[in-house]
Amino acid sequence: MGRLDGKVAIITGGGSGIGRATALLSAREGARVALADVDRGAGEQTVSAIAAAGGEAFFSPCDVTNSADTRQLARATVDRYHAVDILFNNAGIAGVGSVEETDEALWDRVMAVNVKGIFLTTKAVAPYMIERRRGVIINMASSIAFVGLARRVSYAASKGAVMAMTLSMAADYARHNIRVNAICPGTIHTPFVDRYLRESYADPEAGLAEITRRQLLGRLGTAEDVAHAVLYVASDEAAFMTGAPLIIDGGLTGTK
Ligand SMILES: NC(=O)c1ccc[n+]([C@@H]2O[C@H](COP(=O)([O-])OP(=O)(O)OC[C@H]3O[C@@H](n4cnc5c(N)ncnc54)[C@H](O)[C@@H]3O)[C@@H](O)[C@H]2O)c1
Known part of the structure; x- marks a missing residue:
C-alpha cells in the first residue's frame, strides 16, 4: 500500500531539485503524476525516471506565469487521469540582492514566477477540486518568510507573499474540503x-x-528531506492540517 495510492498529483517545477524528488517519491507512493516545467528536457527526464521505476507520470510543458499554459496543464491532467487530488505549487526562482542591487526586471520576474505563478496555477486547477469537494494544495514558501536574510529582498518579498496567500487560500477553500498549506525549507x-x-x-x-x-x-538539507515533508502534507495523514507552514530548515528558524 502506497501513502498516495489512487491519487493524482500535479507538481510544478518537477524537472529539478525538490520538485523532481517529490515527483519520484509521490509516484513511488502510488500517485499518478502530472509533471509541469518550463524546461522540457528536465521535465521529460523526471517522467522517464518515474517510468523506469514502474510509476505513472506524464509531462505537460508549462510556464506558470502564463495562464494559457496553466489552464492547459489542468485540462491535460483531467483528460488523462480524470481528477486532481494534489497540487504542489513548487516552481520558483531565486533573486539575489539588496534593494540597491535589485533591478526592476529581476523584482518583476521573481514576483511573477513565485507569486503570480501560484495564483494562476491554482486558478486553473482548483475548479476541478471544488467540483469533487476534495483536494490538497501545497505552496512552496521558504523559511525566509520568517527569518531576515541579507541580499534577498525580491525573493523574501515573494515567499512572504506565498505564506500570506496560503493563509487566505486556506480560509477560502475550507468550505470546499480543500486543504492549503505551505512548505518552508531552509537551505x-x-x-x-x-x-x-x-x-x-x-x-x-x-x-x-x-x-x-x-x-x-x-x-x-536534501531534496528528499523536503519531499518527505510534502508527502506527509499531501497524504490523508495530514487530514486536520490546513492554513499552516511546515518548516524543514535544520533549525534555522527556531534556534540561534
Ligand atoms: N533549494 C533551496 O534551498 C530552497 C529553499 C526554500 C525554498 N525553495 C523553493 O523550492 C522550490 C524549488 O526549488 P529547487 O531548489 O528545487 O530549485 P531548482 O532550480 O532545482 O528547480 C526549480 C524548477 O522550477 C522550474 N521553473 C522555473 N521557472 C518556472 C516557470 N516559470 N514555470 C514552470 N517551471 C519553472 C525550473 O525549470 C526547475 O526545473 C522553489 O520555489 C524555491 O524557491 C528552495
Missing part, C-alpha cells in the same frame, strides 16, 4: 543553491563550506 542542496553560490561567491566551494557551517545540523 536545500539543489541546482538552485549551486546557482546562488556561483552568483554570490568568488569561490563557490568556500561559499558552500561557509553556508554549511551556519547549519545547526552540520549539513544542508
